[in-house]
Amino acid sequence: MATTLYWAQCGSCGGDSMAWLCLESPDVVELLDLLDIEVLWHPSLSNQSARDHLALLGSIAANEQPLDILVVEGAVLRGPGGTGMFDTFDGRPKKDLIGELARRARHVVAAGTCASFGGASGEAEVEASGLQFVREEQGGFLGPAFRSGSGRPVVNLPGCPVHPQVLAGTLAALCQGEELALGPYQAPATWYGMLVHQGCVRNEYHEYRVEDADFGTRGCMFFHLGCRGPLAFGPCNKLLWNRRSSKTRVGVPCMGCTMPDFPRDHPLFDTPAMADIPLELPAGVDRAHYLAYKGMAAAAAPDRLLQRQTRL
């Protein structure tokens, strides 16, 4: 029997859907076919009439139509004052619909940072919430104890947007009943147990602490330009984007868009630092050792890096 999927959008830009359409090898249509997924509804693509969509929601609510996978894109907007009226569906708070669907679904997947942690929508005014987190704090819209029909918590796939291959791999694991080990923040370790830094083509510049403080050259962006590649978990430089590249490869600092505090409050193109050393060090690194190591590494930097001759 086909696996049924309902895709819901809340406080979102639609970017996770747009990235999803860029899936390669297999593409979206091939993947749905391979996994025998029946898309009950996708807001950007489905062409059922209004009447049929309402009937579908009714039959899910009545437990007549099984819902295997609920994909949520976007933050749940709870404002103003907890009413949810900043985002309505059929005149009612959208959050109520999401809550109901989540309780009917066998698996719940948060596609993107907004659905996972609240993300770019902003917590203060619109009271944006991830499904089971608000930023770093566990709980979120569904509460810390929430488990979907399969017994799992929400599977978080952060990223702004989520990488389409990560979503595809997650759907494949859920459809095929494979174990999907979740790491910190309920994100699958397969893709989030690594750093954006891994595979960055500027790594040698980073290694020898050859830093840039301005755009347009080849040095490392961690020390001055706000790059969070050495801290941010995610496969951006392993899987690459659109088959081609990544932000750090072309010289856009990693903004840590997979992280629960994205977008952080500090100026995004600046690295908070003390005595010229970033306050946030690469994940798990001790400050004293890092100072010594980077001092020696900078002294050992070869001319070809200092003169930015090594190409990216």
Place this chain on the structure above:
Amino acid sequence: MAHVVQIGVPLNRVEGDLDLRVELTDGVVTEAWCSGTMYRGFERMMVGRDALDGLVITPRICGMCTTAHLTAAVTALEHLGGITPPPDALRLRNVALMVEDLQNDLRHGFLMYAGDLANPRWSAEPFYPEAQRRFAPFAGETVIEVLRETKHVLEVVAILGGQWPHSSFMVPGGVVSAPGSAELVQCRLLVHAFRQWYEQRILGCSLERWQDVRSADDLDAWLDESPHHGDGAIGFWLRCARAIGLDRLGAGHGNYLSYGGFPVPDDSAVRGLGGGSSFIPAGFASGDHVRALDEASIAEDIASSWYDDGPEPRHPSQGKTKPYATGHEGARYSWAKAPRYAGLSAETGPLAEMVMGANPLITDLLAASGPSALTRQLARLVRPAVLLPAIETWLAELRGDARCYERPELPVEGEGRGLVAAARGALGHWIRVAEGRLTAYQIITPTGWHAGPRDAGGQRGYTEEALIGTPVADPDNPVELGHVVRSFDHCMVCTVHLVRSGQRDRTIRFGLAP
């Protein structure tokens, strides 16, 4: 006695949220209300942030026009600082934004718009089986091809900017890196492959042949000239659209707005469509009378919107966005504001751009039968034929490792605006900076122009006006409304209301789980 009903309609495939409510008199729309149902608070979130942060955060407003928001954000900062980026940086920005437009025009046209032709409403039409074969979601032949080709051409943006959607590769003074010659070759190959596919499968003829279609008569002759023309995706769509009368639906006010877009470098062989310094000319037109754009004539009215910004319409540089959340009652009915140009509701996007650029075919179609959903949608579907030659020329003019960034002096205080041509039309960012921090950020999107509500004078929003006169055969499946509303390429997902005789007769009951 006239039979009057009100219905509310869930129109999805428009990216976002919108409630549409219409009044039908004897099966024809006699009144319409269009309300944005979501408030995300982006503008207020920007206040207090570093001036550059808009480059990261505003692209996240829209997953489809992400590069357009980045362009507007960087243009506003450069306007603030009086900064002119190197010519090759402009070429790279233009190429990336135009590639995003290619993506938009094809995905909207065949994933989000044409799917309605496969709606059971048209099952008695001879074209119906073929429409299903081509346009059915996740399965249609054209749908599958568009998915494949749009994602491939978007690789150009990834090569230049790292990823699509949501990069921040444009910065004041240029772009963050200069592609090498190998990367440029890749871009040219990707664009070439897209062009071939567009010519063979979508347009059904070469771009050069298409340029000779300069009038309504030419269009008829072109359709009949060769089976390739009539059976290409556009030819087939056009025949369907005429069969169901889309050329008689969705007129609107007949006002057109363009901020202009794609600055043409001085040393480029590309020529602006209106002969000016930007490829897409700026202007405002009422009917066929085109005037120069006067930026000071833009204002946002909030008489029908849930904001408490003060009684008078405000220019966006003076705008506020103060949510005033009441229920769904009274005169206010939308989270969208009502942008006006010199007090007038206006449409923007490909049709408006072609009015400004005096495109012969579109101008003739408008003169012959006035604006319609068909002409609006045709303008979007053939826009790639206008953009592709410019993309190719700019890529050919670029050399590897060119100078694409010059460190700017960004003032810590002042005002700036970024007015650009996004895929869906005129997009503006207005910013104010003090001590290096943003103190105001106001944005008017193309969808704001199209989907905004009534103003204080009672003038309908553009989509509301366009819906008047639309016949609806089956209020339970009002696909005709979708044909009109989606011709604006809204960035919204419309939601459901079904109201009759003032009473809602259908609700979905979701109790909380026991």
